[in-house]
Amino acid sequence: MGHAKKRVAETQMTKTQKTKGKRRATAESMAKKQREISVSEFFTKNRHLLGFDNPRKALLTGVKEAVDNSLDACEEAGILPDLIVEIRPIPGQEQRFTMIVEDNGPGIVKAQIPNIFGKLLYGSKFHRLKQSRGQQGIGISAAGMYGQLTTGSPIRIISRTGSRRPAHRFEVRINTTKNKPEFTDEEVDWEKPHGTRVEIDMEAEFRKGQRSVGEYLKQTAVANPHVRILYRFPDNHEIFYDRVVQELPPETKEIKPHPHGVELGLLIKLLSDSKERTLSSFLQHEFSRVSAAVAKKICDQAKLSPRAHPKRIAREEADALHSSIQNTKIMSPPTNCIAPIGQDVLLAGLKKEIKADFYVAATRPPSVYRGNPFLVEAALAYGREGDTMEVTETGKIVARKRASSLDTELLGNADEAIRLVRFANRVPLQYQQSACAISKGVIGINWRSYGMQQPRGALPIGPMVLVVHIASVWVPFTSESKEAIASYPEIIKEIKLAVQECGRKLGAHIRKGKRIATEHRKRSYIELYLPHIGIGLQEILGLDDKTRDEDVEILRGILERSRKI
Amino acid sequence: MGHAKKRVAETQMTKTQKTKGKRRATAESMAKKQREISVSEFFTKNRHLLGFDNPRKALLTGVKEAVDNSLDACEEAGILPDLIVEIRPIPGQEQRFTMIVEDNGPGIVKAQIPNIFGKLLYGSKFHRLKQSRGQQGIGISAAGMYGQLTTGSPIRIISRTGSRRPAHRFEVRINTTKNKPEFTDEEVDWEKPHGTRVEIDMEAEFRKGQRSVGEYLKQTAVANPHVRILYRFPDNHEIFYDRVVQELPPETKEIKPHPHGVELGLLIKLLSDSKERTLSSFLQHEFSRVSAAVAKKICDQAKLSPRAHPKRIAREEADALHSSIQNTKIMSPPTNCIAPIGQDVLLAGLKKEIKADFYVAATRPPSVYRGNPFLVEAALAYGREGDTMEVTETGKIVARKRASSLDTELLGNADEAIRLVRFANRVPLQYQQSACAISKGVIGINWRSYGMQQPRGALPIGPMVLVVHIASVWVPFTSESKEAIASYPEIIKEIKLAVQECGRKLGAHIRKGKRIATEHRKRSYIELYLPHIGIGLQEILGLDDKTRDEDVEILRGILERSRKI
Secondary structure (H helix, E strand, O other): OHHHHHHHHHHHHHHHHHHHHOOOOOHHHHHHHOEEOOHHHHHHHOHHHHOOOOHHHHHHHHHHHHHHHHHHHHHHOOOOOEEEEEEEEOOOOOOEEEEEEEEOOOOOOHHHHHHHHHOOOEEOOOOOEOOOOOOOOOHHHHHHHHHHHHHOOOEEEEEEOOOOOOEEEEEEEEEOOOOEEEEEEEEEOOOOOOEEEEEEEEEOOOOOOOOOHHHHHHHHHHHOOOOEEEEEEOOOEEEEEOOOOOOOOOOOOOEOOOHHHOOHHHHHHHHHHOOOOOHHHHHHHHOOOOOHHHHHHHHHHOOOOOOOOHHHOOHHHHHHHHHHHHHOOOOOOOOOOOOOOOHHHHHHHHHHHOOOOEEEEEEOOOEEEOOEEEEEEEEEEEOOOOOEEEEOOOOOEEEEOOOOOOOHHHHOOOOOEOEEEEEEOOEEEOOOHHHOHHHHHHHOOOHHHHOOEOOOOOOOEOOEEEEEEEEEOOOOEOOOOOOOEOOOHHHHHHHHHHHHHHHHHHHHHHHHHHHHHHHHHHHHHHHHHHHHHHHHHHHHHOOOHHHHHHHHHHHHHHHHHHHOO | OHHHHHHHHHHHHHHHHHHHHOOOOOHHHHHHHOEEOOHHHHHHHOHHHHOOOOHHHHHHHHHHHHHHHHHHHHHHOOOOOEEEEEEEEOOOOOOEEEEEEEEOOOOOOHHHHHHHHHOOOEEOOOOOEOOOOOOOOOHHHHHHHHHHHHHOOOEEEEEEOOOOOOEEEEEEEEEOOOOEEEEEEEEEOOOOOOEEEEEEEEEOOOOOOOOOHHHHHHHHHHHOOOOEEEEEEOOOEEEEEOOOOOOOOOOOOOEOOOHHHOOHHHHHHHHHHOOOOOHHHHHHHHOOOOOHHHHHHHHHHOOOOOOOOHHHOOHHHHHHHHHHHHHOOOOOOOOOOOOOOOHHHHHHHHHHHOOOOEEEEEEOOOEEEOOEEEEEEEEEEEOOOOOEEEEOOOOOEEEEOOOOOOOHHHHOOOOOEOEEEEEEOOEEEOOOHHHOHHHHHHHOOOHHHHOOEOOOOOOOEOOEEEEEEEEEOOOOEOOOOOOOEOOOHHHHHHHHHHHHHHHHHHHHHHHHHHHHHHHHHHHHHHHHHHHHHHHHHHHHHOOOHHHHHHHHHHHHHHHHHHHOO
């Protein structure tokens, strides 16, 4: 008995020890858990940051990343883009689809394929300032990673760089622990002389309508009239967007950073990385708009020799140099690096899609934020019952014949918020509208002064589609998924100016419409009461019926002339 | 002449060649530009993603990241946190401040300091499921990187892990090209037995009021009553938040992922990385809530042997295993890993800060999104003129004496949107309110049914502060800056349920208030007209003044009794 008791006591003690003994963490125990996180692991866990929140959005994001890359590559190589986009259900696998994007671009050299598709943060567009759709080196490898995560399948690529070279077929997986590709490669027959084809199996949901792949491709075709897209989607449907213009948009130039947009830390890094021998040549070659004279001015003000060696500039000297740069007047960055869509293309796109009463467009001159050139353009279609009108480029309003039908589906109803269509570097943006600088700019305008209703802090109300495009050598997005533009004050200001320019012409149109409507109402009163006045006159003056009718007609004529309708 | 002409012609040709000769890119020329992008380079260029958009926000973000780390470390080590937060202007340097956060935590071992402060994506919290403030391994090194970028100065750290060990002082810079730390280290005297002090010079703007460091610290003190914070800010001001409770919040447990939240790709990775010898033990040890019986069920359904070797599971078998897991009923994840702030603390915080008419709080039971347990709690203060009321825990409304003053500054005016205070794992969220799941949940509620005004798609209107807290082992933020919570349907649903629970009680209060107000109005009419009725009666019946007044009093009594005021 005594023995058994002891054993019970022992067990209890062990239990207590276990509970009490569970020590809290110390610096040493915490240190053991510290480790590196690979960027792929980070984005796998945070895949919503890349636009892979849910199966529906994932499909759109995947297609978008592949199409962006195809268009960028075609344009850089001077090829008119010819795309095939296909969404194919995987038999027997509900909620799984294969997305395919095939282009006639320059192809990708063999050695680069694994990294481009199987490594996050790898690419050619990040380290330069040039207007392009892609800019981060994340997009397409993230789409492949999402496909791999949800279906276990690798991303499949066929690419060929010329008719005299063989096509290669790759299967690429991403090792998320190391952020490195694992791949197979084989030569294959491919009918295209050059181009790239990407296939990704993914958990997805196929839908039509707002924020769908179809909607995205349609808007892409509108903003890129030089592109031809064949879109195949489930149940053997096909939509073909033919090219409308036979020329590529003007090629945009890569520029150097503007000195005023460079932060101190970056300046220090550039100085220590520089291969230039003198401060003067460093300033002239690393930045745009710095002549020898400007370089000298900057150095003088910083009390540094223009012949000093860049690598030997001390921290305090760099600080002085930075202040001096900020205080020196330097020409604005070159703006031939920006290619707008253009008023004609924007208006043509609107007119093709929407039958409205009134169209107008405006393009702002280029401007600068954080040293980066950018440009905003806007266009709108406004539809109400009544005569079709158009504003000419000189601002004159011309009446045209009545529109065949009011496209309420696209324009929205008169009592709903306007439809806002956003583009960044010719790419339509589908999600996160409320977080976007474009929305903030549009909401910040006083639409009542143009005769529209506008609830406080919201988009205006009315049957209207408003298109806004921002083009820049570097578009600041609010997240890696590139769905909304960050609210830099300079950008919001330009958005407002572009939209206000359209708004003022719209205001004139709406006021005129209101004036006409008011006159119509007054006129209908006159029409209503004139016969009664006639009868009154007949009774008082004893007129016969014919004279009465003649008098009524005379009165009508007088009144109409006086109202000038 | 002929010679001169030729030279001109040559020059022209060269010019033409130069223009025409500028060849478009090829696959080969593009390949040369392809290169790796370090995660630090990426976030330097995209620093707005980390919350360093502008000098004002940068100061708040920097303090927040340091305070989050200090509180996490103290709590893990079982130490009641004692913090000093200081914002110090740098003499002669406008727009530059030093931010200092010092704690009494366990300290950081020497070898880890450079990586923790000088490398993005490094930490102990990413690879685990445990409720904590930090979770990404980005925050504090990003703050240091921003400081370095804008001032050129290194981040300075003093840390000591115990009274018998020396304190170390580090200066850490981040090499952004390599995402690696460069540092100096020296032993120093420090009066604290253990703790960590972080100093960062940065371009910043110091402000008070909404979304300031002060506001953030105040809200932190409210949600963390076990914390003591001394806050020093420019012009020799100090605010001291003493601790209100002497106990740490219950320690939360680290949990294994729940099988239902694991994607196929992750399952494949876990299988190939596993050190377990059988599929059964793999399932039991890598996941929560999988017993031997459940493991067998999963294996049977997938037609796999429970004794199969995890590393030898083929892709198709993994797919079957994944489906089988999804189709097997498995107990919900454990919820002792979640520590709410608690209704008492939330109400006490509201009552301390705001004198309102009515307070109520609600805590939801834990729920699950993507396999991660989470919990929502809400509290609100509603203030109107009139009697102070309170709802007891049983839901009964008790009238109290009139409030001393209506705190309109905090509650907002009656015709403005309510004030929403958001917390995630006890951290107050200051920015991006409109993008947050909390806002979406609150806006999605029909506030009119509680007697409040609500514009379409907007927060309700009224003098009210609403606090919502989400606690989870992994909070899904919409960006690396952790300002807003991603809109998972399960999370929005729980937010709605918690707020609706408060809303219903508020509705009863408002309805009662309205009833009283209506009665007051009716009563005032009676008071207004009774004397006139008296005079009328006097005239008709020929009463003397005294009888008239008596009759009026009788009438008043009857009417008041019948209206039950």
